[in-house]
Amino acid sequence: MTETSLPSQTALAPSTTKPALVLPKQGVAKVKSVTSGDTVVLLGKPPQPNLPCPEVLFTLEGLSAPRMASKVNPTDEPGAFPAREWLRQQLVGKVVRFETRKQPNSAGDRVYGWIFLPATAPTDPPVHVAVECVRAGHATPKSLKYATGNDTEAPAVVPTAPSPDDAPEVAAAKEYELQLGKAYAEAKSARVGLHATDPLPLVRTLRVANEDFATLQFVEAVQKHCTHKRIRCVIEYVFDGSRLRLHVTDAQLPEFQYTSFTLLLAGVTCPRLGSAKSDPPTPNEPFAVQAREFTQTRLLQRELDVSLVGTDKVGSSAVGVVHHPVGNIAVELLKNGLARMADWSVRLLAVGDVPALRVAENTAKRTALNVWRNYAPPTLQTASQVSGTVVEVVSGDTVLILPDGKAYDSEAVLYKVSLASMRAPRVGNERAGRPDEPYAVECKERLRVLTVGRAVKAQVHYERDIPLQPGVNETRPFATLSTPKYEDVAEVLIQEGLAVTQRHRDDDETSARYDELRAAEATAKAAKKNTHSEKEYKSATINDLTDPRKAKSYSGSLMRSGHTKAIVDYVFNGALFKLYIPSENCYIRFAPNSIRCPQPSPSPGGKVNKAAEPFGDESKRHARLHVLQRHVEIVCNGVTNSGIITGDMMVGQGGQRRDYAIELVGAGLATVDQRKIDYGEAPRSLVDAQSAAQESKVGLWSIVQEQPEIKVAKTAVKAKETVATIRLSEIRSGNHFFYHVVDDETAKVVEESMKVFTKSHGTGGAPCDAKIGKVVAALFNDGSGKAWYRAKVIERKGPGKMAVLFLDHGNVATVPVATHLRPLDMNLGTDRIPPVAKEAVLALTNTRPLDSDEGMDAARLLQSKCWGRNLTARIFAPDESGKAALSIATEAGSDEETINASLVVEGLARVAKPETVTSISSRMIDPSSLVELAAALNVAQEVARKSRVGMWRYGDIGDEDDDDM
Incomplete structure (x- = not known):
């Protein structure tokens, strides 16, 4: 507040001789607020920067305005609010000129005086606010000091006009009263404001x-x-x-x-x-x-x-x-x-x-x-930006990243990061008895699909101390995770309604894209997606077949399914996994056939506390890096006593598709089970991979140790093509069977020997070592009575029962161990007398399983043309699985017309891929006949395709259909 003729000043300090001057005689000030129809609050200049402005309560002298409602009296006097509003609209926020007429005795009391607004025109006098307030009918004059007939009803008397002899103060007062009187008379005449009769002045009740x-x-x-x-x-x-x-x-x-x-x-x-x-x-x-x-x-x-x-x-x-x-x-x-x-x-x-x-x-x-003023950007204990590959999704908002340029030589190398400013539903804890929150599984699965195995970039915004257990905290970075396809993975999850934005405290750091995350959440809410849905959440129930009893019960269904898609849920070691099979909606424990992995270090907090074997951790890390939470394809063909499903596992897609067992063995991180080699059950490709790893001294083979001699059941010498007369003894599928060589003396020897064996031992069972792979005598009734036959135990089929393969006939049966098995004499072992029944496949053909229409039709065609007849077979060489690959001439006996071609031309078989031809040819001295057969089969296949028969009836089939063959 300033005086017009003096420098700017604030309220003066108190004096010991006279009351303090709250305001100068004249000055200018800004109107802060209006409290009623006759009183305002004036603001001055602050005495120092950053201090509040001084305030003075200023009342227009000589006026009376209706009282406003208050907490004590919630009802206005008539016209109080319109009076206040008129004065507020005129003055609030404006700079006005004031004249003080009456100073208070102390600071804080109100000041009485006049307020003037600038004139609307240069020639007009300043606007006297008090007079205009009366003229508008929002206030009335109090008793007039200079008036004739002065009484308590002051507005009814006539003010006295100033005379030349009056002092300036008196003259100004008389002039003011004169203007008030005229204004009052005009207001009453015009019936405005307080003087209105229709409508009456407003009365509010607060x-x-x-x-x-x-x-x-x-x-x-x-x-x-x-x-x-x-x-x-x-x-x-x-x-x-x-x-x-x-x-x-x-x-x-x-x-x-x-x-x-x-x-x-x-x-x-x-x-x-x-x-x-x-x-x-x-x-x-x-x-x-x-x-x-x-x-x-x-x-x-x-x-x-x-x-x-x-x-x-x-x-x-x-x-x-x-x-x-x-x-x-x-x-x-x-x-x-x-x-x-x-x-x-x-x-x-x-x-x-x-x-x-x-x-x-x-x-x-x-x-x-x-x-x-004290703000400093957060200091990070880790790098502000990390690029790498996601190895594992821990939960719906946390991942493990292998940074670029770092070797995965320990778990400490992995970078654990959570998505900033996002909250995902919590995954449950079975040990703690805490179930999954709604959509926790779906959120984690979506994050897996978006990130696992992909290159990502993490932009770290802040860090938090996360309690892992009492007294143990983990400093975890929170970041925006981006992939080549998505700028912010968290935004995708939130937009799909699988997660929500984190509610931060006001002083917390947030994601740089926090507003975009909120926008995504608003979109999901509007669409009522997932977590925002009004529908009741129903969690999916997944069959857990990791229990041995359940695994054995369902193993048959899994084996009949053939090639099956699965997702690796957990890695126990390099060759033991927990898999989720979407098509069957179940979890299983799975191990690839014929290999053994070294034991890794025990998991933290785990019950098993065995020491790690050499390269056990390396093998497990290899599995985590290449198959954990990835899509794989399995073929189940067995189950162990502990409920582990065994079979083949393929990883990767397209040109990267590969056999995981061969990859692991070739890297020296697993070995081929020696028993499988001894019994000739290990695939040739697997044995070759181990030989290559040994020669290269990688992995386990880099350790100086006595290497066991690998006994390969089948000679590596190239096979010579032979022609023989054969007779089928068992049909397994449209191109897989067992056969006898006609006039083979071995068959007669075995038949006579087993008759003697039956006569000597009777038909009662005897205790024997019925381990899988063991050759024993098994009891079978072929219709002429019970007799003993040579057999090999191939699978356990529940308590006290075993599945056996009759070596001299090729059929399989499940028999009780106690009554239908007994030890075989040593002179009848397969090392002395080879199996009479030879396992074989129709060369260069692939048929579908028996549970499909084409598979069953193929087996029936093979049976109708070959069963019970002497056949001319051209035996080429063993295929990759060790089975003899051969072609069978038709009844006419022509080499050019084969059962192989008959199946293909009827659309019941498909020609093998060129690499299969190359593989078998590499094992032959002269593969020319095989190459000619391949050409003939391709011609037959083209005929079937154009004729739309068999599997071609719906048109061309893609390469992926080979998986069903």
């Missing part, structure tokens, strides 16, 4: 939110009925920079007009002012006074539109946005470092309103302005 009506009810009414969901209000009071009291003046909602409510500015929170009345008294938070002053200067007693977006947690205050013509007060508070973003109320805002707030806050942070 109603307050939470006392007279629910705040939520009011907010919902505004959102439903008001234009653009906005309501007109006057900001009556500023509690702090972001908390206001508003008075509704809008007539759109008559039931809520002239009510008051508390408003919290959406998206921000300002420092709180202390309270001297609390016990103990609380001080102001830093910059609370400045924030309040900032808001008061711009909003107090302005009539503005307000959008309401919700309420606070307890429903006592409304949350909304004040629409000022110049800009958004919340943005300005943030920009000036006088507020922080409030995450809970940011969520109530429209997505498009948030970026401006975020930019403003970041600007203040960078410049360390006010509340951010």
Whole structure:
């Protein structure tokens, strides 16, 4: 506040001789607010920067305005609110000239005087606010000091005009009274303001939110009925920079007009002012006074539109946005470092309103302005950016990354990172008895599909200490995870409704893309996706076949399924996995056939505490890196006593497709089971891979040790093509069978020997070592009576039963061990007399399994043309599985017409791929006949394809159909 003829000054200091001057005689000041129809609050200049401006309560001299409603009396005197509103509209926020007529005895008391507004035209005198207030009918003059017939009804008397002999003070007073009298007479004549009769002056009865009506009810009414969901209000009071009291003046909602409510500015929170009345008294938070002053200067007693977006947690205050013509007060508070973003109320805002707030806050942070004066960007213990390959998805929001350029030589190399500003449903803990939260499985699975095995980039934003167990914490980085296809994986999960954004505290660091995550969440909520769905969540029940009993019960179904897609859920060691099979909706334990892996180190907290074997950890890490949580393809062909399903496993796709067992053995991280080699059951390719690893001295073979001599059951010498007369003894499928060589003396020897064996031992069982792979005598009835036959135990079939292969006939039967097995005499062993029945396949043909129509038709065709007849066979060489590959001439006996071609031309078999021809040819001295057979079969296949017969009846079949062969 300043005096017109003196330098700018504030209120003077108290004097010991006379009362202090609160205001100079004349000066200018800014009007902060209007408290009634005759009283205002004037603001001066602050004595020092960052201190509040001095305030003075200034009443217009000689006027009386109706009293406003208060807490004690909630009803206005007639015309009180219109009087206050008229004066507010005239003065608030404007710089006015004042003249003091009566000073108080002490600072804090009100000052009486006159207020003038600048003239509307250069030649006009300044506008005397008190006179205009009376002329508008919003106030009445008090008793006039200089008037004739002075009485208590002052407005009814006639003021005395000033005379030349009057002192300046007296002349000014008389002139003022004269103007008041004239203005009063005009108001009464015009029946305006307090003098109106139709309608009568407004009388309000104050109603307050939470006392007279629910705040939520009011907010919902505004959102439903008001234009653009906005309501007109006057900001009556500023509690702090972001908390206001508003008075509704809008007539759109008559039931809520002239009510008051508390408003919290959406998206921000300002420092709180202390309270001297609390016990103990609380001080102001830093910059609370400045924030309040900032808001008061711009909003107090302005009539503005307000959008309401919700309420606070307890429903006592409304949350909304004040629409000022110049800009958004919340943005300005943030920009000036006088507020922080409030995450809970940011969520109530429209997505498009948030970026401006975020930019403003970041600007203040960078410049360390006010509340951010001590702000420093978070210091990270790890690198701020990591690129690598995702090895494992731990949960719906956490992954393990192998950084680029680092060798996976220990688990400590892996970089554990969680997705920033995202919360995924928690995966359950079976040991703790905690179930999965709804959509936890789906979220983890989606993250697996998006990231496992893919190159990713993690941009770290902040770190948190995560408690792992009592007294043990882990500092974990939180980052934005991006892939070549997706800028932010968290955004994908949130947009699909599988996760939600994290609710941060106001001073927490967040993801740089937090607003985009919130936008994605709003989209998912609007679409009611997954976690936002109103439908009850139904968790999927997955059959757990890891239990030995269940595994054995279901193993037959799995073996009949042939090639099956699976996902590796867990790695126990390099060759033992827990698999999930989507088509069967089950978990199994699975191990590749014929190999053994060294034991790895025990898992932390695990029950097994065995020491690690050499290269056990390396083998397990190889599996984790290449197959964990990846899609694989398995063929099940057995089950162990402990419930482990065994078979073949293929990993990779397209040109990367490979046999996992061969890969592991070739890397020296597993060995071929010696028993499988001894019995000739190990595939040739597997043995060759081990030989190559031994020669290269990789992995296990790099250790200096005595290497056992590998006994290969079948000679590596190239085979010579032979022609023989054969007779089928067992048909397994359309191209797989056992046969006898006609006139083979061995068959007669075995038959006579086993007759003698039966006569000597009778038909009763005897204790024997019935291990899988063991050659024993098994009892069988071929229709002529029970007799003993040579057999090999191939599988355990429940308590006391075994599946055996009759070596001299090729058929398989399940027999009781106690009554149908006995030891075989040594002179009848297969090392002395080879099996009479030879296992074979039709060379270069692939047929479908017997459970398919084409597979069964192929077997029937083979049976109709070959069973019970002497056949001319051309025997080429063993295939990769060790079975003899041969062609069988048709009944006409022509070499050019074969059963192989008959199956192909009928569309019941498909020609093997060229690599199969090459593989068998490499084992032959002269493969010319085999090559000619391949050419003939290709011609037959083309005929079948064009004729649309058999498997070709629906047109061409893709290469992937080979998996069913």
